[in-house]
Amino acid sequence: MKTALTQLVGVEHPVVQTGMGWVAGPRLVAASAQAGGLGILAAATMSFGELEQAIAETKSRTDKPFGVNLRSDAVDAQQRIDLLIREKIRVASFALAPKPDLIKKLKDAGTLVIPSVGAVRHAEKVASWGADAVIAQGGEAGGHTGSVPTTLLIPSIVDAIDIPVIAAGGFFDGRGLAAALSYGAAGIAMGTRFLLTKESTVPETVKQFYLNHGLDGTVVTRRVDGVPHRVLRTELVNKLEKSGRLRSVLYAIANASKFKKLSGLSWTAMAREGWSMRRERTLSQVIMAANTPMLLRAGLVEGRTDAGVLAAGQVVGMLDDLPTCHDVITGAVAEASEILRKLGQASLVQPRGE
Secondary structure: OOOHHHHHHOOOOOEEEOOOOOOOOHHHHHHHHHOOOEEEEEOOOOOHHHHHHHHHHHHHHOOOOOEEEEOOOOOOHHHHHHHHHHOOOOEEEEOOOOOHHHHHHHHHOOOEEEEEEOOHHHHHHHHHHOOOOEEEEOOOOOEEOOOOOHHHHHHHHHHHOOOOEEEEOOOOOHHHHHHHHHOOOOEEEEOHHHHOOOOOOOOHHHHHHHHOOOOOOEEEEOOOOOOOEEEEOOHHHHHHHHOOHHHHHHHHHHHHHHHHHHHOOOHHHHHHHHHHHHHOOOHHHHHHOOHHHHHHHHHHOOOOOOOOOOEOOHHHHHOOOOOOHHHHHHHHHHHHHHHHHHHHHOOOOOOOOO
16 A cells, blocks of 8 residues: 555654654564554654664564664753664654654654644644645544544644644544545554554553453543643542642642653753643643652553553553454454445445335
8 A cells, every 4th residue: 555654754654653652662663563564663752872772673573674763852852863863863853743853863864754733723833844744643642632633633634734734632543544544644643552452562451451342442641741641540640630730739849750760860860851731731731740650660661550640642541452463454454444445435425215
């Protein structure tokens, strides 16, 4: 299945595995790439040294193109971008778009820039700055998310910009891929579906915990890091939802101390990084953002469903298995191709009986 996405990136299928923190490591990314999709390595939760090692390991597992997800507001963003350029990484993806000078630097070096957006105005801005494509994420998606449903967001962004649009939020099979293509998207991006695969390094008990949740099993909360965040409904999340702001901030400060030890960052570096986020968040939200790395790590790495936060899209309620990345990607493409073939030769309007 050839689309503007496959032609741009050089992958076989128009399916993207998103850069989920603590989830999208070398094993998952390489498996997605080997299956013909675009795997994206999650670097936001890695130190610079860990990112170097992860890129090297991914390259040892596959010779196919893959991407790396970066935080443009990280204190060492320039150093990480230089690393991607040296390693000839095919795609740099961003949740918060980098400024035009960084986009130009990457593009001049041959690295494609694909930011994630949740609104038409954001898509128009990054397109004008030179982005090669965008991942347009609807409100159904897991993690940090907006409020506009995918079914409205995708066509509005497709109409507004002239670069490839990759649809995200609520996708898990070939029906979704066919629908996204009909809206004018060049492919789909999936997070929760790839989290729940055999190659995902998330503990098996946590995977089963995800599979036990229905369509009403997620909630969008601001109590994790001060901004809308779609996660699984758990006792901890319910507790955070009921806690006051002061308690949430004190809880976040405690987690900041834990993350400092884990990451090796100094308090000065963490303060600089926090200050760089002030453009988008209030001071109290910056402090609360310290919750995110440790709470996600507790659930997705340590298997602590009682003490961790588990990002999840609403699509979790549609999933009941743990396939391989190959089965996810090739199965979606095969199903979408058959749907489009049938629609191309049959009328959707049934004639009335005599």
